Each structure stands twice: as C-alpha cells, then as structure tokens.
Amino acid sequence: MSKAAKWSIFGLLLGVIIFLLSPSFKNLLSNTGFWNVKEQSLYLSGSIAIVFMVMSMLISVRFSFINNLAGGLDKAYIVHKWVGIWAFVFSIIHWFTDNWFIDICKELFILPPKVKGPSTISEFAKEVYSIGNDMVEYAFYVILIVLVIALIKRVPYHIFRYIHKTIPVIFLFIAYHAFTIQIKGAWFGSIGSYILSVVIFLGVIAAVMDLLQLIGFKHKVYAEVELCEHNENTKTIDLVLKPAEKFEYKAGQYVFLRFSHSKEPHPFSIASYNRDENKLRFVIKELGDFTSSLSSLVNNGDIVTVEGPYGNFIFEDNKANQIWVAGGIGITPFIARLEYLASSGKKVDNVDFFYSARGENQFPELEKLSEKSGVRFHYRNTTKDGRLNFNIIKEKIKDIKNTSLWYCGPASFGTALKNSAVSSGMSKKDIHYDSFDMR
Template sequence: MKPDFNVKIEKSLIDRVIGNITNVIIKQRMSEKKWIIGSLFIGCVIFGFSPGPIHLINDPSRWELREQFVYLTGLCAMSLMVMSVILSLRFERINRLVGGLDKAYIVHKWTGIYSLIFVILHWSTETVPHWLVELNIIPNPGELGDSSGFSELEIALFQSGTLIAEILFYVFIILVTIALFDRISYRFFRVTHKIFPGVFLLLAYHAATAPLKEHWFTSPAAYFLLILLAIGSYAAIIGLFQQIGKSRKVEAVIQNIELHENGILDIRLQTLDKPFLHQAGQYAFLQFAHNKEPHPFTIASSGVNPHILRFAIKGLGDFTKELNDRIEVGQYVKIEGPYGEFKFEDNSERQIWIAGGIGITPFIARLEYLSNQGGTKKPIDFWYCTRGDLDNQFPSSLQSLCEKNGINFYHLNSNKKEYLTIDRLKTTIGNFNNSSIWFCGPGDFAKYIMKGLKSAGFDINDFHYDSFSMR
C-alpha cells in the first residue's frame, strides 16, 4: 500500500535549517511554550482515540511502534499547523488571549518551527526504514496493519494523499527556511508566505486520507481529526483569498503631510466611510496606493477624534525611506486595525515610560489623551533616549506636554554618552515596587532593559512592549 520514498535531501540545507531551529528554540519563552504544548496535547489526544494504541498493545514490536509513531508525529505536525494558520487571521479575541497581535505572530512563528520539526520526524520515520530495507541493512517486515476491506476509492485516496505529501515535504521545508532567515528580503518572504495556506490545504487532504490505512473511521479519532482539519481549512481559505482583517478595514484620505528635519514623516489621515475607533498606544496596518502590501505603524493620535488619525513614520527601511516621494495629499489609504495591547492600562501605582527614537509615537498618543483628561492620575516617569539634543527631536512640544500632564520627563542623549541603565532608574525613582514599565524602541534596547530588570528581580509580566517583527 505505501509507496517507497526514494529521495535525497541536500545535507547543507538540513544543517542550516536544524542549526537555525536550535538557535531559536534556546531563546523561546514559557509564554509561547504553552501554546506549543497545547497543540501537541490535541494531537496526542486524537491519537489516543485512534486504533493505534490498541494495535501497539496487540503487537508491541519495533515495526508497529514505528508505524504508530508515524501517525503520532503527523498528528502533532498538523495540530501545530492548524494553530499557526488560526493565529495568522488576526482575530481580536485570539490576539487578546495571546497578549496582542505581535505576540500572536511570535507564537505563529514558533508553531511553524515546531511543525517543521514534527514534519521532519514524520517523514524520516516513514522513509528511512524503506531505505534501510532497500540496502538490505534490515529485513523487510512485509505489509503492516490490516490490508483487508479496502475499496478502490479508499486506496486511490490514500495513495494520492501520500504522493501529494511526498512532493510538499520539500516545498514546506523551503518555505519555512525562507521565513526563518532574516537575510532573505521581507518582500520575497511576504510573497512566498502567501503560498502557505494552499500548502496547508493539500497537507490537510493527506492528513484526512492517511488514516484510511488503519480503518480510523471506525473510531472517534477520525472525526476529531476532521473537525481539526475543517477549522484549519477554514482559516487557510481566508488567508488564501486575502480576506484577513477585511472587517477591520477603513478607507481614508491623506489630509496633510509634513516632513520634519530629523527625517520623520508626519501624516494625518481622515476616514471616509466610518470612524476608526482605537485607544492610545495601538497600531494599524496602512496600505498606500503605490504599494499593495500593508505595513504596521503606531497611531500617534489618541482616538478622541476617530475620524482623524496621525502617524509619525521614520525612514528606516526601503519602504519608509521612499514613502515621502510616493505619497501626496488627497491619496487614498486603507487602514486595518486597530491592533495591540499597548494601551497603558494596568493596576500599578506607578508607570515608567521608556522610548527610544521613533518609539516616541505611542507616548505622543497617550500624552494627547491625558491632556483631554486633565493630566495623569498616577506618578509617571518618562525616559526619552535619542541620538542628539532634545531641541532636535520629534515632537518639539514633548517636554511642555509632559509638564502639562504632570509627568516627570528625562532625556538622554547617546551622543553625549548618556545611556539608560537599571542603576540610573533605581537612583532616580527608587525601587520598582508596584510599578509597570511601558517600552517602545529598538529590539536590542528592549532586550538590554529586560535583562537588567530580571537581574533586579522585576516581574517581567509588568514589562509591556510591542514587537513589530512580522517574521
């Protein structure tokens, strides 16, 4: 029944993939692991209701163990893939459970990584024994399982699903490899990533037909698996037809553009068809007329007027550097969102704000909000870290806004060797008891601050930070 897989994998590719996987696994957080463990648990539960455990009890041989391990790894891989495609949909309720869209993308990445691991385990457990038999290293065990009672349709379905999986194995490895390597351009990554929903649907077909080999449809496991595949297929179809975030999109027009001396593009948009309701600190995806790909930017307005939105964009990449030359007043823009849990909402007695460079944006929105609320109701210490004097930073009214709202403001200029350290924070504000930290800035800066906070015994759950890494 099972076709022999006579294939070779490029060793250098496998080495690079495994090496990259090892590096990222070491850096994984416990908050992400629970979603991985949950996905694996679902796969194991489905296997537990299958005929597999009974087959192992009746025939506890190495070959039967190998046979059932093929099914178990396949189930785990598919469960992880389903979790991955669900997280890619940007559903608000799911994002909240994960801790925000940025955290959902991180879990999405990890489920992809672990699904690759289990796909490789699944493939190698199925294929390597065939190679060993062909090389006469181990004896041929003959046909495993019950080969009776199969219709021609069942045989055709099983064989077609297996053939599709054989081809897609290499496609899947290539796509995940592209996603993992940051050196590959984001533009190319985005194009290739759109193939994933189609790949998932074909692999789901394999997952639905493979259990025919062991009469799974006489057990509850087959129907649990079909429910899982149906959920994943629904999510994949939404992604395949580019319908992600459709209900959260608003049409707007560029009302004003101002380019500041420090290279920050200050854009104001006015919505056309409906208001864009959001809170200070959140972000949205903008799709400009000259580029079909949406890009995430923090909203620099508080949401008091839901028809007017402000964005402060720094030219850091190819897209943002040429943005000023590509847009003009009167052009239409699609806004999708809002996203993010960086809303300055907590039960702490004191907040510490830390901004690095263009990371000032969510704090501008919050300052505008506080100005409309009569100022802050709790102590806030705001640290703004830049390269250059405060007079040359954006916005020019920052210090006066802080004074107006009763916020303690500190500026550090790295050009003068002024750096923010945990010792400096302690010296200025004392201990971190009943305090929360809200950070927006470069990723390396965030890691540095978090490392110092951990050594100081700070509860890292009170450190709030949005990651804009979309891969």
C-alpha cells in the same frame, strides 16, 4: 513561561491526545513489533504536525480572541513563528520515518513483514488517500524552502511575504492528506478522528480566508491622506489620515496601512489621540526602501486602507507606578498616550517617562504634553550623555514590586532593560513591550 512555550506545549499535548484516542494507540498496545511501532509513530508525528500547522494558520488570520490569548497581535506573531517551527520539526520526523527510515532498515536487511490475506480497504479508498500521499510529498519540499527563507533575515521582507503566501495553498494539500490518511488507519468513527477532523476543518477555514484576502476584513476602513511630509532633521515622515468613518482605538495601539502604490500592508503605531478629531497621525522612520520612498509616492488626497486597531500596549495595569521608556522612533505610542491624558484633562503623578535618542530632542511637544499631563519627562541624548540603562531608570523607582515598565524601541535595548528589571526584582508580567518582528 513565555506565551510561545505555552502554545507549543498545548499543541504537543493536543496532538498526543488525538493519537491516544485513536485506533492507532490500541493497535500499538496490542502489537509492539518493530514495524508496527514504526507505522503507528507515523500517525503520532503526523497528528502533532497537523495540529501545529492549524495553530499557525489560525494565528495568521488575526482573530481577535486568538490575539488576546497570545498577548496581542505582536506577540501572536512570535507564537506563529514557533508553532510553525514545531510543525516543520514534526513534519521532518514524519517524513523521515516514512522514507529514509525504511530505506535504512532495508539496507540493514530489516524487512517489513508481508501482508497476509486480502485488504479490507477498497481500491477506490486506497486511491483517495494515495493521492494525498503524493501531494504531501511535494508540499513538504516547498515548505522546507519557505521555512529556510523565513529564517534567513537577509532575505528582504517583501520577498519573504510573497513566498509566504504559498502556505495556505500548501496547507490545503496537507489537510487533504491528513484527513484521507485516516482511511488507512481505520480512524473514522473514533474520538481521535472527530477531534482531528475538527482541527483540520478550522485550518481549512483559515487557509480559505487567507486566500480570499479576508484577513482583518471586519477591521478595515478607508482613509484620505491629509498630510505626508518629510522631516529632514529627524529622517521621519509625518503622515496624517482622515478615516471615512469614526475610527475607535486606544492610545498605544497600531494599525496596518496599505497604500495605493503597494499591495502589502505595513504596521505603524498611531502617534496621536484626540476625541474630537477623527484623524490618525503617524511618525514613520525612514528605515528601508518602503518607508524611505513613502513621502515621494504618497500625495494628499490618496486613499489608504487602514486595518486595526491592534495591540495591548495600552498602559492599563493595576500597579501604582509606571515607568515609560522609549528608544528612537519607539516614541510614537507614548505621544498618543500623552495626548490622551492631555485631551481628557487627566493629570497623573505616578509616571516617569524616559526618552533616549541621538542628538537634541526632536519632539519638543513631548515636554509640553508631559507637563500638562503630570508625567515626569527625562530626555537622554545618547551622543552626549551615553546610553540609557536600567540603573539610571531605577533611581526613579521607589517600589519596584509595585511598578510596571512600558517599553517601545530597538529590540536589543528592550532585552537588556527586561533582563535588568527582572534581576532587580520586577515581575516579568509587569514588563510590557511592543514587538514588530513579522518573521
């Protein structure tokens, strides 16, 4: 079962538990009439929706322990996407039940019962939660727009990111509604209310951290640009940074870089490892407007904000053998690992390294580093030799049950490798990959 599925099940169960421990559940058991079922289903769908929203907010602020639970920050983004989708699904159910559903029932002459006797809720209390009802109505439509934009891949990332920044503000309105609506259902004082209130409080903290730009503040350092050079042959940029203080990381990890000409941080794998030099090297592929213009906008001496390190792609497992597979610019974490092995004097004899790219090998240092480290290096020129596939890789695997696969490169290639490896008997937990899909 995937991490996203496990987190989704957890969010669903927590939302249901909150409802079961609330007065609404007791109310439902004592009155199973049509309109009461409809009323209490609002609290159920709302509880589940707010739990998923809070989970999404907590993941977005990049807490280390949450990243580890998700299997690394790159996997956390996948979980973030799915809990966000589930939050929206249950928000739709909640909204439909409270709006169109009532209108449809009235059209069918199924009218709600008239309230008998005076209300036990004061006018002031009614005003408090009524304000929340009004706010959340508008918030729902804004979230609808944001989610649609997030799912349309053709919308440029920078536009998506700017629009996505409205989410913390919207969440605060929703949090107010989720907290104050408990007045109407007489939830306060119940165990369900205590749990829900804590959940909402955690979400508010995450939203405020986002708004105050405190995400990753404990993991940020400044670094000076020592080199920013364009390589015409490989269509890459060689970037070298000198952090102002000692920067600790493991080979295979990545960081977010924020340059002076751009307010938005971008993730890049570290392509170097040297215990003696406090320097970070990046090999950046020119794939879009941002990376293509980097060499012309960044100069030696510029100050860059470095946030990290992140990622669990660190080549640590309990298997006797490892297969490394890199596609295109996915080579960068492997360069760092090879440099780590070479600089530490470690020589291995249990690693086969496959690198697949178009044309001749544009990173000649790979062969030298591999030889020095004991890694068996296999380069495949896809223009001349065709695409690399798992059948070719499998020839080097002696014991697939005791072998792990480490992959970084195009997502489609990675999916094909994973499926073939699993079909050949490799466990899913022994397949490691980095994912940089931020939406």
